[in-house]
Amino acid sequence: MELSETDREIINGDHGRAAADALQLVLKFAEAVGAPRLLPCASAHVDGCLYHGQASLDFVERFVALEGRVKVPTTLNVGSVDLIHPELFVGDSALGAAGKRLMEAHVELGCTPSFTCAPYQTLLRPRFGDQLAWAESNAIVFANSVIGARTNRYGDFIDLACALTGRVPDYGLHRSENRRAKAIVEIHGFDEAGPDQAGGLAVAAGLFTGKHCGDAIAAITGLPRSTSEDDLKALGAAAASSGSVAMFHAVGLTPEAPDLETATGGMDVPVAGRLGPLEVAEILSSLSTVKDDAALTTVALGTPHFSLTEFDRLMPMLDLAPFAVPIYVNTGRHEWERLCADGRAAILEKAGVTVVVDTCTYVTAIIRDLSGAVMTNSGKWAYYAPGNLGVDVAFGTLADTLHSAKAGRVVRA
Amino acid sequence: MSMRSLVHGKAEGTCLKLDDPLSFWGGFDSASGKVIDRFHPQHGACLSGKMLFMERGRGSSSGASVLAEAIRLGTAPAAIILIDEDAIIATGALVAQMLYGIDCPVIALRDRHEWQRLSALPRLSVEAGADLVVLTPPA
Numbered sequence: 001m002e003l004s005e006t007d008r009e010i011i012n013g014d015h016g017r018a019a020a021d022a023l024q025l026v027l028k029f030a031e032a033v034g035a036p037r038l039l040p041c042a043s044a045h046v047d048g049c050l051y052h053g054q055a056s057l058d059f060v061e062r063f064v065a066l067e068g069r070v071k072v073p074t075t076l077n078v079g080s081v082d083l084i085h086p087e088l089f090v091g092d093s094a095l096g097a098a099g100k101r102l103m104e105a106h107v108e109l110g111c112t113p114s115f116t117c118a119p120y121q122t123l124l125r126p127r128f129g130d131q132l133a134w135a136e137s138n139a140i141v142f143a144n145s146v147i148g149a150r151t152n153r154y155g156d157f158i159d160l161a162c163a164l165t166g167r168v169p170d171y172g173l174h175r176s177e178n179r180r181a182k183a184i185v186e187i188h189g190f191d192e193a194g195p196d197q198a199g200g201l202a203v204a205a206g207l208f209t210g211k212h213c214g215d216a217i218a219a220i221t222g223l224p225r226s227t228s229e230d231d232l233k234a235l236g237a238a239a240a241s242s243g244s245v246a247m248f249h250a251v252g253l254t255p256e257a258p259d260l261e262t263a264t265g266g267m268d269v270p271v272a273g274r275l276g277p278l279e280v281a282e283i284l285s286s287l288s289t290v291k292d293d294a295a296l297t298t299v300a301l302g303t304p305h306f307s308l309t310e311f312d313r314l315m316p317m318l319d320l321a322p323f324a325v326p327i328y329v330n331t332g333r334h335e336w337e338r339l340c341a342d343g344r345a346a347i348l349e350k351a352g353v354t355v356v357v358d359t360c361t362y363v364t365a366i367i368r369d370l371s372g373a374v375m376t377n378s379g380k381w382a383y384y385a386p387g388n389l390g391v392d393v394a395f396g397t398l399a400d401t402l403h404s405a406k407a408g409r410v411v412r413a
Numbered sequence: 414m415s416m417r418s419l420v421h422g423k424a425e426g427t428c429l430k431l432d433d434p435l436s437f438w439g440g441f442d443s444a445s446g447k448v449i450d451r452f453h454p455q456h457g458a459c460l461s462g463k464m465l466f467m468e469r470g471r472g473s474s475s476g477a478s479v480l481a482e483a484i485r486l487g488t489a490p491a492a493i494i495l496i497d498e499d500a501i502i503a504t505g506a507l508v509a510q511m512l513y514g515i516d517c518p519v520i521a522l523r524d525r526h527e528w529q530r531l532s533a534l535p536r537l538s539v540e541a542g543a544d545l546v547v548l549t550p551p552a
Contacts, residue, residue: 025507025511029500029503029507032419032500032519033498034498047474050475052475052478053443053478053482053485053486054482054485055478055481055484055485055509055512058485058512059481059508059512062512135474137473153474153500154474155473155474155475155477155501155504156477156478156504156505157477157504157505157508158500158504387439
């Protein structure tokens with residue numbers, strides 16, 4: 001392992017006891033993954049706020065006791081409870097208390113209390129080429145693919161250790177030669193797709209890429225011009241659910257893929273699949289565990305956390321109110337503050353929409369009635385919730401979910 | 414390529430080979446030490462104290478937390494013997510060593526035949542350090 005001047009200072013304790021302690025873990029991790037050196041890290045996104053047992057808490061309390069402070073801007077992923085609306089938590093109270101302490105202890109280390117899985121939306125937007133230590137699968141994919149910043153799939157413990165030292169191991173996606181496409185996914189027949197259809201297509205493309213390309217970076221061709229940044233977010237989140245995807249290229253849309261040749265580095269790479277309207281419809285229908293017309297008890301939106309532009313799309317659809325079933329939307333507390341300030345929070349509440357911040361309806365006990373199917377426009381929610389919550393799910397576009405909320409059953413817009 | 418120690422330490426136990434990779438998050442219960450992934454071929458098997466042979470890692474990085482918690486509780490495998498390196502498993506074991514001083518060595522064998530051969534033994538002891546990994550069948 002090549003140690004830099006900074007590394008030696010940290011080891012000597014010049015940057016505090018917590019940094020020295022955390023660097024030992026970063027170095028052992030670097031050795032395990034075969035990284036020859038560490039790099040300076042521009043920011044961290046830490047996914048340590050979901051409580052998985054006493055070890056979760058012991059790790060962060062160790063650095064609180066050593067008076068640690070994060071050395072780079074560090075955002076926090078969702079936790080187990082909505083600290084702004086704690087009354088929404090309907091789970092075990094001891095678990096709720098441990099989860100709450102875990103969130104607070106991270107803040108004591110200087111992490112920003114963002115509690116969002118989408119820190120790239122309003123909060124800490126990395127710049128192209130930044131080296132990051134990010135956790136949370138959708139955020140990792142977004143940072144690499146849509147922004148062109150560089151991070152591996154970091155996660156529990158190592159993300160915080162990098163934040164406390166400001167160092168990240170030099171391997172994998174931190175290096176240019178490992179960021180080229182190794183597979184191609186071709187989409188056809190969607191050139192004229194509108195925004196609602198583009199949203200569904202993005203989810204299907206993501207699920208397909210995750211399943212068939214795994215950790216090989218895919219170059220996706222043929223996505224329509226109407227594909228928004230929110231759609232690319234949904235694509236990445238779906239891909240990281242069905243496979244270990246850390247990065248994709250959307251040719252013509254994402255910064256490291258102005259064209260296919262640049263995305264592949266001029267190499268000949270295999271086509272992993274071709275998706276037309278028929279295949280896309282098939283993939284999306286396989287996400288639902290109930291058929292159209294089935295009774296609904298809830299609509300769940302905002303996985304990953306809803307952006308302000310997604311709220312822009314949602315607001316006019318609230319004209320459909322009253323709704324027959326409750327609608328939950330997860331978002332970040334920074335987005336929530338904006339909604340409160342501009343009066344949209346009140347309109348949402350009046351329409352029967354519950355905005356959930358700091359957490360997500362698929363990881364914790366928030367949704368009160370899980371006796372029937374839940375409808376979502378999120379490929380990630382649809383992928384995980386049946387296992388996490390033991391619930392039936394129906395997938396649809398954003399417009400589908402709102403029309404279904406009104407009808408109280410699965411309908412298509 | 415030769416075998417590598419990802420997490421150093423000593424351990425001994427009965428060998429148990431998993432037919433499929435297991436995600437510790439969602440697939441393993443740290444309270445009981447059992448496989449709870451209902452789609453896993455060894456659903457219900459107890460991994461506590463075993464020399465666990467698993468081809469490679471799988472699933473969410475939260476698996477590191479679940480493994481560290483199991484090591485704390487004494488329900489974890491005694492050691493984990495992989496074919497390929499895995500950062501999530503290594504992290505969980507490194508953190509448990511750091512917090513609790515309990516070893517759960519993690520080895521990447523990088524050789525499928527050797528991995529198959531060793532996994533068929535009844536018991537194994539392992540001594541893994543930076544320069545040397547020693548795997549010893551019972552005398």
